[in-house]
Amino acid sequence: MRLPYGLLVASVAAGLLSVAAALLAMRAASLQFGLVMLLALLGHVLARRGARRVRWAVAAGVGLLAVVTTARLFWYQEQADEAGWPNSGPGLATAALAAQWREQIDRERLAAIGAALGVLCLAVGVAALPSRGRRRGAVTIVLTLLLLAWFGLGVMPDFGGHPLPDLLGTVWPALLAALLAMGALALSGWRADRRWLLPAGLVLLSLAMARACSDLVGAWAGWWIVANPAEATFLQLGMTVSTSTDSFPKVSQAVEAAVALAGTGLVAVGALRSSRESDAS
DSSP, X not given: OXXXXXXXXXXXXXXXXXXXXXXXXXXXXXXXXXXXXXXXXXXXXXXXXXXXTTHHHHHHHHHHHHHHHHHHHHHHHHHHHTOOOOOSOHHHHHHHHHHHHHHHHHHHHHHHHHHHHHHHHHHHHHHHSOOOOOTTHHHHHHHHHHHHHHHHHHHHHHHTTSOHHHHHHXXXXXHHHHHHHHHHHHHHHHHOOTTOHHHHHHHHHHHHHHHHHHHHHHHHHHHHHHHOGGGGXXXXXXXXOOOTTTTSSOHHHHHHHHHHHHXXXXXXXXXXXXXXXXXXX
């Protein structure tokens, strides 16, 4: 087995293990296998011959997403080491909760910046592919419009009752990543490979980025209520605590991991395949 194909097989195997670990609520193991999957995929992209139009842009995108996964793994391990809440009093506990919550939001915002840069590199690779004038471009435009409508309806309720400038100042990287993925999806129909791996990957990647943005918006809205109780008197302050046995196995987390990893892999492989097909034609 040649090196590029071996790396691709290793990437698929690591991705499956990452999804399985997420299903079993093994967050650290899921991130570790996800990182291995992205690194093997990066090796596959760099080891493939040809595809000069898109190789470095795709490699940069996958590499940046691997950096984001590394940061998430480091933050998760750090959070696990520092687990515990101060209990000197309700006021102190609430303040500590708000501070830790804000720190997590800032970390997710930083990760979203890295993800947006990664998606931007992948979008540049898609745009660098030659347009073949296929009519299937209309299909991806319709898919993009449907995703935009679903995304807008999903996050719109969280924008109500909160200061919009502060919210956008926090979530703009995640919002940009989602919009970039959807923009690349709109372009992919004219540049798709014969098996349509590239548009399929961009659909999944758009869903993953949209979900990440929605989660960040929801986290910020919850933090704002805790940090500004005087401005949110119509709500009752509380905290939801999840247990390790809650809705086990973690199907939703496994699905999210599968969508994100499969989307990245299909975009990378589809872009390389499309470039080779255009060179051969």
